[in-house]
Amino acid sequence: MTFKTKIVPLGDAALLIQFGDEIDITINQGVHALAAILDASPIEGFIETVPAYGNLLLHYDPLILTYAKISKWVRAKLDQVEDAKLRRPRLIEVPVQYGGEYGVDLKFVANYHQLRVEDVIRLHSARTYTVYMMGFTPGFPYMGKLDDTIVTPRLETPRTHVPAGTVAIAGSQTGIYPIDSPGGWRLIGWTSLRLFDLEIESPSLFSPGDEVKFVAEK
Amino acid sequence: MSLEVIEVNGLATIQDSGRKGWRRFGVPKSGPMDLFAFRAANALAGNPSNFGVVEIGLGQITFRALQDCVIAVAGSGYKLAIYLWEFSLWNSFFVRGGWTIRFNKMDDGMWAYLAIAGGVQTRPVLGSRSTYLRGAFGGIKGRPLQAGDRLPTGKPLHALEQLAARTLPIEARPSYSDHPIIDIILGPQTKYFSDQSIETFLSSEYSISLTSDRMGYRLEGPALTHRSKTELLSEGITFGAIQVPASGQPIVMMADCPTTGGYPKIAAVTSADLSLLAQCVPNKSKIRFRETTIAKARKKYCKLMNSLESSILQPEQSEW
Numbered sequence: 001m002t003f004k005t006k007i008v009p010l011g012d013a014a015l016l017i018q019f020g021d022e023i024d025i026t027i028n029q030g031v032h033a034l035a036a037i038l039d040a041s042p043i044e045g046f047i048e049t050v051p052a053y054g055n056l057l058l059h060y061d062p063l064i065l066t067y068a069k070i071s072k073w074v075r076a077k078l079d080q081v082e083d084a085k086l087r088r089p090r091l092i093e094v095p096v097q098y099g100g101e102y103g104v105d106l107k108f109v110a111n112y113h114q115l116r117v118e119d120v121i122r123l124h125s126a127r128t129y130t131v132y133m134m135g136f137t138p139g140f141p142y143m144g145k146l147d148d149t150i151v152t153p154r155l156e157t158p159r160t161h162v163p164a165g166t167v168a169i170a171g172s173q174t175g176i177y178p179i180d181s182p183g184g185w186r187l188i189g190w191t192s193l194r195l196f197d198l199e200i201e202s203p204s205l206f207s208p209g210d211e212v213k214f215v216a217e218k
Numbered sequence: 219m220s221l222e223v224i225e226v227n228g229l230a231t232i233q234d235s236g237r238k239g240w241r242r243f244g245v246p247k248s249g250p251m252d253l254f255a256f257r258a259a260n261a262l263a264g265n266p267s268n269f270g271v272v273e274i275g276l277g278q279i280t281f282r283a284l285q286d287c288v289i290a291v292a293g294s295g296y297k298l299a300i301y302l303w304e305f306s307l308w309n310s311f312f313v314r315g316g317w318t319i320r321f322n323k324m325d326d327g328m329w330a331y332l333a334i335a336g337g338v339q340t341r342p343v344l345g346s347r348s349t350y351l352r353g354a355f356g357g358i359k360g361r362p363l364q365a366g367d368r369l370p371t372g373k374p375l376h377a378l379e380q381l382a383a384r385t386l387p388i389e390a391r392p393s394y395s396d397h398p399i400i401d402i403i404l405g406p407q408t409k410y411f412s413d414q415s416i417e418t419f420l421s422s423e424y425s426i427s428l429t430s431d432r433m434g435y436r437l438e439g440p441a442l443t444h445r446s447k448t449e450l451l452s453e454g455i456t457f458g459a460i461q462v463p464a465s466g467q468p469i470v471m472m473a474d475c476p477t478t479g480g481y482p483k484i485a486a487v488t489s490a491d492l493s494l495l496a497q498c499v500p501n502k503s504k505i506r507f508r509e510t511t512i513a514k515a516r517k518k519y520c521k522l523m524n525s526l527e528s529s530i531l532q533p534e535q536s537e538w
Contacts, residue, residue: 008406011486012515014456016406021451035242050241050454050477057454059241062489062519067512135452135478138245138353142452178244179353196243198343198355204243 003030005078007071013062017074020054023144023172028132031056032209033084037077045070051208052133053142089130089211094167094176094191096125096214102166102190109152109169109186123147124188125214129174131206139178139196141206146172158184165190167214178205189214220287221334223367224318228277231349232340232357232369233473235268240344241477247457248348248356251275251329251432251473251496253489254392254522255293255307259333261527262290262310264374264381269337270347272363274321274330279363281332285315288335288374288381294327294394294497308391312382327394327497335374335381350474351432383533390529392522396503398494401510401518402460402485407450410482411462415442419468419484420507426500427467432474435495437505441466444482455479458487458495470495488515490522 006018017034020027034056035049045064050057060070098121099106110117129143136142146169154170159182162168166177168185177183178195195205206212223230233256236249250256250273257267272279274296283289290310291298298305301317307330313319321330340347340357349357358367374381408416424439437460448464455461459471461481470487471479473496487495488510498505 009403009512010406010454010456010483011403011458012488012512012519013458014454014486016453023451048239048241052453052478053451055453057456059456062516063523066516133452133478134242134244135454136244136476138240138243140244181352203344204245208242 002082003027007074009067010057012067014057014059015067015071015074016055016057017078018055023053023132025130027054028130029086030081033081033086034078035208036087037080037084038074043073050135052135087209089209090207091128091211091213092206094193094212094214095217096167096189096191097217098189100190102163103188105186106188109150109188112152113149115149120150120188121216123150124169124174125216129212131208131210131212134204134206134208137177137179137181139204139206140175141195141210141212142173142175143212144173146174152186154184154186158182162187165192165195167191220283220285220371221281221369222284223363223365224280224282225365226277226279226363228279228323229275230279230363231273231351232270232338232347232363233273233349234270234347236348236473237344237346241454244477245344245353246350246474246477248346248350249473250331252293252331252493254493254526255329256331257523257526258292258308258386258391259290259331261530262292262308262384262386263288263333263335264376265333265335265337269333270340271338272332272369274332275328278321278323280318280320283313283315283317283319284368286378287313287371288378289313289319290333290384291330292386293330295324295499296321296327296330297324298322308386310382310384312378325499325502326396328499329496334371335376335378336372339370339372352474385531386526386529387531390525392490392493394494394497396499397505398491398498398503399506399508400495401488401491401515402507403488403512403515404485404509405483407482408484410444410447410450411484412443412445416484418442420509422506424468424505426498426503426505428500430500432472434472434475435470435498437468437470439467442468442484448482449480450482452478452480455483456486458489458492459483460485460487472496488519490515490519
């Protein structure tokens with residue numbers, strides 16, 4: 001796969017490596033492949049990367065690295081992306097109680113698309129999603145893409161409190177709130193899985209690039 | 219244990235240089251709002267540059283020394299009272315067990331840093347002692363300091379008498395001001411804004427809203443207009459990035475900012491000038507932005523940071 005990439009600065013301590021500006025699995029795999037390549041052989045002054053849908057943000061220490069040096073290093077690594085073998089994604093099954101106390105927008109979503117609630121549940125749990133990126137709060141996975149028939153706009157005014165474990169959709173994305181937080185997505189269910197737990201060695205249940213399947217609980 | 223919190227009515231948190239390697243999971247870096255003052259406090263106390271300190275903001279706080287120790291203070295917006303005497307920041311002090319250390323709020327800045335020789339040694343979470351309030355972890359139980367908290371501290375790396383009464387002269391500090399000119403690098407989404415908006419951003423005066431916090435400083439001034447779209451796909455953001463939501467009022471991402479965001483970024487504040495911005499006072503400071511290049515910004519930052527240690531004056535050199 002060939003990517004047309006562009007490197008642009010974000011201030012004097014970070015740069016963005018842009019692969020594309022849409023939600024697209026091939027573009028996103030390029031982002032994750034580059035992240036893995038950079039992590040595998042870091043240079044002094046490289047801090048960390050943050051994958052997003054269509055680009056990779058790289059944080060570096062300007063006391064150690066010039067922009068010219070870090071961008072040259074990244075460009076050299078970009079040549080390896082085409083031949084990179086992606087790690088086989090982990091598949092994580094997420095049990096969901098659709099609707100009920102937490103999935104307060106499930107009926108709205110059904111009505112919005114003139115579907116039955118059961119159809120929304122079936123369509124949401126039929127696909128295997130990819131964790132395109134993580135962000136917002138610790139452990140929050142941005143997943144996609146939804147079946148076109150249940151693509152729903154986010155709330156105009158976000159709720160001030162969404163409980164941890166709430167499964168939600170917005171646009172063509174789906175996600176799960178890992179900790180109690182504000183939120184503007186449509187809430188359709190709840191999972192008992194803990195997405196972010198500091199008591200265990202790997203606190204985040206998900207990693208960028210994972211695959212996720214929702215399983216409806218009766 | 220060498221410091222106890224006696225009284226606090228501001229926001230005091232434990233901070234070190236922040237978390238590394240967790241932003242891809244959505245965990246912010248956190249760390250100090252004023253990185254230079256944080257490093258200066260550690261340097262004055264004879265600590266490595268990443269040791270845990272207390273960041274103090276928004277109000278007064280009083281500590282009691284539980285044993286003889288050396289403390290160092292740096293930052294802006296505070297005066298210090300130790301036992302019966304008043305002092306200014308940017309100094310290290312020998313403190314007898316039993317003496318009180320009080321930070322009195324002034325109106326010329328926002329954040330002060332209290333380092334103690336040996337460092338604040340709370341349990342690291344994800345590799346850092348920094349308190350992340352929204353996630354409720356790091357520091358002491360993920361919360362601000364409270365009266366009665368006792369801060370675990372490490373063994374000083376040098377003899378106390380070698381560490382006390384040192385000072386960082388004003389020439390070696392950032393030029394804090396209530397009307398600073400803040401250097402920025404334009405981009406990466408300048409094309410989302412009209413040429414007129416970029417001109418407005420670079421030529422207008424902004425103040426900081428009272429709703430600002432450790433996550434972000436909301437600017438108030440002439441609104442910026444987007445060309446068309448006001449949102450983009452979420453992508454990584456960083457301390458200093460200036461996002462512009464639909465309202466047109468820019469928000470500068472600060473130390474506790476989320477790892478990703480979806481508003482177009484008109485610019486980012488340079489590493490050297492983040493300290494100046496962090497110390498700006500809501501509804502008081504008047505800020506202007508000036509475009510610079512990455513090369514110039516790096517030169518300024520390296521000069522500021524690399525001369526810190528060597529600029530410290532020992533007692534026989536200072537006026538003590």
